[in-house]
Amino acid sequence: MKELTIDATIENAAAVTAFVDGQLEQLGCPAKTQMKVDIAIDELFGNIANYAYTPGIGAVTVRVEVTDDPPAVAITFIDRGVPYDPLAKEDPDITLSAKDRQIGGLGIYMVKKMMDDITYEYKDGQNILKIRKEIW
Amino acid sequence: MNIIKDQTDRSLNIALEGRLDTTTAPQLETELKQSIGDRAELNLDFAKLEYISSAGLRVLLAAQKLMNRQGKMVIRNVNDVISEVFEVTGFSDILTIE
Numbered sequence: 005m006k007e008l009t010i011d012a013t014i015e016n017a018a019a020v021t022a023f024v025d026g027q028l029e030q031l032g033c034p035a036k037t038q039m040k041v042d043i044a045i046d047e048l049f050g051n052i053a054n055y056a057y058t059p060g061i062g063a064v065t066v067r068v069e070v071t072d073d074p075p076a077v078a079i080t081f082i083d084r085g086v087p088y089d090p091l092a093k094e095d096p097d098i099t100l101s102a103k104d105r106q107i108g109g110l111g112i113y114m115v116k117k118m119m120d121d122i123t124y125e126y127k128d129g130q131n132i133l134k135i136r137k138e139i140w
Numbered sequence: 141m142n143i144i145k146d147q148t149d150r151s152l153n154i155a156l157e158g159r160l161d162t163t164t165a166p167q168l169e170t171e172l173k174q175s176i177g178d179r180a181e182l183n184l185d186f187a188k189l190e191y192i193s194s195a196g197l198r199v200l201l202a203a204q205k206l207m208n209r210q211g212k213m214v215i216r217n218v219n220d221v222i223s224e225v226f227e228v229t230g231f232s233d234i235l236t237i238e
Contacts, residue, residue: 040221043193047193047194053162102201103205107197107201114194
């Protein structure tokens with residue numbers, strides 16, 4: 005298990021992505037899987053950076069765990085910002101025309117579709133959001 | 141992300157390199173606002189684009205809405221991951237992808 009604790013700001017999104025990518029590369033993770041994980045990081049870390057501590061700045065811990073059978077990676081985002089369960093939101097209507105489209109909720113919907121599992125809990129004053137993706 | 145631009149009186153051609161995400165989407169938004177004017181064609185080349193997150197989709201949706209009013213927008217050379225993003229979000233029905 006490896007952890008990175010960093011200020012939850014949009015400027016740090018690239019550093020978080022690089023931290024996770026470094027570990028995925030060590031595992032020989034295929035590029036496609038890595039890009040999907042990177043998209044999930046952008047959505048989840050981006051949400052925390054934009055909303056968790058507004059208007060202040062706070063920290064987020066990003067934990068990467070690898071399991072063997074089947075080979076998979078789990079990434080956990082832990083922050084002490086306002087309680088927020090992204091999974092409580094209703095899925096967006098993805099059949100609407102361009103004119104009627106709303107963009108809200110699309111990011112978390114993409115994460116749900118592209119990851120194998122996503123869970124949320126609020127515990128000891130912390131938002132704990134965990135995604136899991138099988139590598140192959 | 142790099143934005144490579146090539147324009148004529150009638151068309152704006154933009155090639156993107158890298159990642160269209162929370163950090164970089166505002167760059168594309170600004171470039172489009174400054175450059176599109178009343179051009180009737182917007183061509184986006186994604187050959188060197190790795191992936192798109194919802195922040196990038198937001199900019200593409202705004203561009204598509206604008207071009208629906210004043211001409212057309214075409215996206216070319218989409219990779220497998222970006223294609224999957226367009227499929228799962230229903231954007232493949234909104235955008236013109238060649």
